[in-house]
Amino acid sequence: MATDVITLDHGSGGKLSHQLIAGTVAPLFDNPILSRLDDGAVFAVDGARLAFSTDTFVVDPIFFPGGNIGDLAINGTVNDLAMCGAEPLYLSLGLIIEEGFPFGDLKRVLQSMRDAADAAGVGIVTGDTKVVPKGAADKLFINTSGIGRIRKGVNVSAHRAAVGDPIILSGSMADHGMAVLTQREGLAFETDLVSDTASLNGMVEQMLAVCPDIHTLRDPTRGGVGSTLNEIAAAARIGIRIYEDRLPVKKAVAGVCELLGFDPLYVANEGKLLAFVPEDQVQAVLETMRSHPRGKEAAVIGQAVSDHPGRVVMETPIGGTRIVDMLAGEQLPRIC
Numbered sequence: 001m002a003t004d005v006i007t008l009d010h011g012s013g014g015k016l017s018h019q020l021i022a023g024t025v026a027p028l029f030d031n032p033i034l035s036r037l038d039d040g041a042v043f044a045v046d047g048a049r050l051a052f053s054t055d056t057f058v059v060d061p062i063f064f065p066g067g068n069i070g071d072l073a074i075n076g077t078v079n080d081l082a083m084c085g086a087e088p089l090y091l092s093l094g095l096i097i098e099e100g101f102p103f104g105d106l107k108r109v110l111q112s113m114r115d116a117a118d119a120a121g122v123g124i125v126t127g128d129t130k131v132v133p134k135g136a137a138d139k140l141f142i143n144t145s146g147i148g149r150i151r152k153g154v155n156v157s158a159h160r161a162a163v164g165d166p167i168i169l170s171g172s173m174a175d176h177g178m179a180v181l182t183q184r185e186g187l188a189f190e191t192d193l194v195s196d197t198a199s200l201n202g203m204v205e206q207m208l209a210v211c212p213d214i215h216t217l218r219d220p221t222r223g224g225v226g227s228t229l230n231e232i233a234a235a236a237r238i239g240i241r242i243y244e245d246r247l248p249v250k251k252a253v254a255g256v257c258e259l260l261g262f263d264p265l266y267v268a269n270e271g272k273l274l275a276f277v278p279e280d281q282v283q284a285v286l287e288t289m290r291s292h293p294r295g296k297e298a299a300v301i302g303q304a305v306s307d308h309p310g311r312v313v314m315e316t317p318i319g320g321t322r323i324v325d326m327l328a329g330e331q332l333p334r335i336c
Helices: 015-028 069-082 103-120 175-185 201-210 224-236 251-260 279-290
Strands: 041-045 048-057 086-098 123-132 140-150 166-169 216-218 239-243 274-276 299-305 312-315 321-323
Touching: 048 069, 069 086, 069 103, 069 140, 069 201, 086 103, 086 201, 103 123, 103 140, 166 279, 175 251, 201 279, 216 224, 224 239, 224 274, 224 312
Parallel strands: 086 123, 239 312
Antiparallel strands: 041 048, 048 140, 086 140, 166 274, 166 299, 216 274, 239 299, 312 321
């Protein structure tokens, strides 16, 4: 669907987002590093392989069960670096603050950023602050950029996913998206929903220690697991087959998704990852993940296949199949 203006769907992480990036943004700045379109840029400086990533956070509301815009910003950029196989080192902090924003809320956000950075083992070493007139922004927007060092022998990219690779998901889907949505809409349920926002670099470090040849790592944020798997299938020119009865979803989250008409496959996560690993090393990686607090629910949810390259297919418990397409439009605007 062609449009003459930017819509919320262009920020969904789905089809229109990819059309915007691939059709408008990327061609203007085309170069071999950018064209890979991984979670961060990977390049070498004086023999050292580095990863660089940037992200901007506009989540609404800025405080939600399990976190806030501050720790979300730190964790998001740390995770993007980790998905490149890098050890995150240093971050920048950019603040856009709306006139009238309470100092107490700003201090609370900044403290959560400090706590998240300490937990991830990264330093915030530079930044910028802008204040805009009331109504020119919505409370607080945050940009974080980060740089990390890639370990010797590690080569992680969506392009390296290979036929035969088992696909591991580190835990339950849709926790973040449903926690933010219910808080935003003031919905109350008997079971509290809590965001999964967390840094994953510690778990990734342990995974790479037992299997330096992990092919692909991705954190399924906007667009969820479904859209992220489609991105990988397209980048690697492989087919992907997943199994519905292996997809981990908390009962409370599944219930709210069903009630509100959301598919957990397309709801954002902020503390989960997908890993494509060599078949002969999947058990070692899976056991390592399950021994880490962030991967206790890790499960093999599918496999990369030679059939239907570029497509994701899900097998149902009764043996039927359906295509899992990329998210078409915006389910939850301002989710991160």
